Amino acid sequence: DSGVTQTPKHLITATGQRVTLRCSPRSGDLSVYWYQQSLDQGLQFLIQYYNGEERAKGNILERFSAQQFPDLHSELNLSSLELGDSALYFCASSPSGYNEQFFGPGTRLTVL
Amino acid sequence: GEDVEQSLFLSVREGDSSVINCTYTDSSSTYLYWYKQEPGAGLQLLTYIFSNMDMKQDQRLTVLLNKKDKHLSLRIADTQTGDSAIYFCAEGGGGADGLTFGKGTHLIIQP
Numbered sequence: 001d002s003g004v005t006q007t008p009k010h011l012i013t014a015t016g017q018r019v020t021l022r023c024s025p026r027s028g029d030l031s032v033y034w035y036q037q038s039l040d041q042g043l044q045f046l047i048q049y050y051n052g053e054e055r056a057k058g059n060i061l062e063r064f065s066a067q068q069f070p071d072l073h074s075e076l077n078l079s080s081l082e083l084g085d086s087a088l089y090f091c092a093s094s095p096s097g098y099n100e101q102f103f104g105p106g107t108r109l110t111v112l
Numbered sequence: 113g114e115d116v117e118q119s120l121f122l123s124v125r126e127g128d129s130s131v132i133n134c135t136y137t138d139s140s141s142t143y144l145y146w147y148k149q150e151p152g153a154g155l156q157l158l159t160y161i162f163s164n165m166d167m168k169q170d171q172r173l174t175v176l177l178n179k180k181d182k183h184l185s186l187r188i189a190d191t192q193t194g195d196s197a198i199y200f201c202a203e204g205g206g207g208a209d210g211l212t213f214g215k216g217t218h219l220i221i222q223p
Binding site: 102 | 143145147153154155156157160200202209210211212213214215216
């Protein structure tokens with residue numbers, strides 16, 4: 001158990017809908033990262049937050065957004081969902097953003 | 113852009129050593145990582161090596177880094193059935209950035 005929690009574990013929704021994935025980092029970690037894992041693209045970095053501020057952006061679509069709250073938990077919002085958005089979404093945390101990253105168990109999103 | 117390459121499958125006999133290889137392209141990589149993913153689970157950090165090191169040993173795991181050739185390997189001694197998983201190599205610049213992952217190597221253990 002890495003200490004990073006993600007909810008929900010599974011999410012099934014329809015095309016065009018919007019969903020919110022939630023992540024709580026390890027106690028004391030200030031930085032949160034979001035990744036998408038799909039069969040064709042592998043593991044792709046989406047976005048990083050550090051102490052409430054966006055720090056780095058990866059291959060995140062404009063339909064996706066994220067935020068980190070004062071209690072350091074983070075949410076990833078996915079809107080106008082398409083079939084191709086079906087994937088495992090992982091959250092990771094690290095103490096300062098310059099250290100090794102610890103991953104949560106993931107949220108499996110299925111878009112029908 | 114940055115790229116990390118790994119072979120997709122490795123099959124070894126139980127009790128033998130497994131060597132999983134990885135190559136990367138970003139010469140500014142500061143840290144290189146090995147993660148393990150078991151079916152239906154998240155990624156477990158196994159070990160990492162700083163780019164100014166050549167080798168790191170941690171119990172049954174040995175990481176070798178050849179910075180000149182941008183080649184990283186993970187050796188698992190005395191491979192057991194519990195080692196069956198997907199192993200991901202990842203590189204990070206050490207700055208404010210996400211990690212770049214390889215596609216993962218499926219380690220298959222033969223009895």
